[in-house]
Amino acid sequence: MKLEHVNLTVRDPKTTAAILCELFDWQVRWEGESIYDGYTVHVGDTESYLALYAPPKEIQNAEESYYRAGGLNHIGIVVADLDMVEARVKAAGFVPGSHADYEPGKRFYFEGPDDVEYEVISYA
Known part of the structure; x- marks a missing residue:
């Protein structure tokens, strides 16, 4: 599945x-x-x-998602080239943050359109 x-x-x-x-x-x-x-x-x-x-x-933004049952907290997207996607995120006017290097990969987050948070991950 x-x-x-x-x-x-x-x-x-x-x-x-x-x-x-x-x-x-x-x-x-x-x-x-x-x-x-x-x-x-x-x-x-x-x-x-x-x-x-x-x-x-x-539509209006709802309360903070981490404090709402059924709230969408972030969407994780796996990419092959983390640096390239981070450059695109910056060029689009979004601010990457919360960078981490952990086993088995690296990641960063950004607030995208409509205040949806995205986690960008690379296992390369």
Whole structure:
């Protein structure tokens, strides 16, 4: 068994998709109208993806995820070249932090679009 996708509510699925495709070399797998008259864009690779959903009305940020049952705390993305992705993250205007070198790999985190935290990991 494997994880196929995660569905996130975002303000602008097309913009978020473009950023994530640029950072992680992903592709748009599908996009279109979706549940509750919203709009969704699926980004990822042939194995897994993020579904980026926007409802038809303006949304607000909820309370801190680490203190909310069911909160999304971060999304971990495995990459082959950590330094290259970190350079892309910086070029896109995001700030990498919480760097760690641990067995079996290295990682950093950044707050991406819609205040979603991403952990970028390399086992190379």
